[in-house]
Amino acid sequence: MNDAAYACHICTSLEQALPENTVIRTANWCVTGVKDSPGHLMVTAVTHDAGIAGLSPEAAADLGPLIQKLSAGLLASGAFTRTSFIHLGDAAPHTHFMLIGRAPGDLPVVDAKPLGARVVALQDAERARTEIAELRTLLTLG
Numbered sequence: 472m473n474d475a476a477y478a479c480h481i482c483t484s485l486e487q488a489l490p491e492n493t494v495i496r497t498a499n500w501c502v503t504g505v506k507d508s509p510g511h512l513m514v515t516a517v518t519h520d521a522g523i524a525g526l527s528p529e530a531a532a533d534l535g536p537l538i539q540k541l542s543a544g545l546l547a548s549g550a551f552t553r554t555s556f557i558h559l560g561d562a563a564p565h566t567h568f569m570l571i572g573r574a575p576g577d578l579p580v581v582d583a584k585p586l587g588a589r590v591v592a593l594q595d596a597e598r599a600r601t602e603i604a605e606l607r608t609l610l611t612l613g
């Protein structure tokens with residue numbers, strides 16, 4: 472949270488979030504509407520972290536069920552048929568995402584061409600296979 476030496480714009484926005492614009496605030500996450508745009512929710516870690524890998528085990532455990540329930544709620548509104556969940560702010564002091572309700576015919580929320588070009592530019596099959604094997608081992612070892 473904010474301290475006197477550092478004014479974090481995300482902490483400030485969480486502190487100033489209007490109750491009528493807040494879906495839920497838990498010990499780990501705050502979900503608010505974005506710019507009065509239906510189907511656009513900001514899901515923000517309430518504490519500073521070093522990115523997704525730096526989330527507390529509790530925050531990480533809460534995230535999946537929270538996103539599933541919010542997505543189901545957006546679909547239940549009847550206005551959307553699916554949702555997109557997008558990580559934002561790679562360098563922000565809070566991990567945060569946008570959850571977006573999607574309707575048939577909506578334009579893609581992300582232009583995947585630059586990402587595809589990045590993937591191709593960084594191709595290194597040996598390193599990728601090693602990384603995958605290491606991650607597999609990490610997950611197996613828990």
Ligand SMILES: [Zn+2]
Binds near residue numbers: 472481483518
């Ligand atoms: Zn902050």
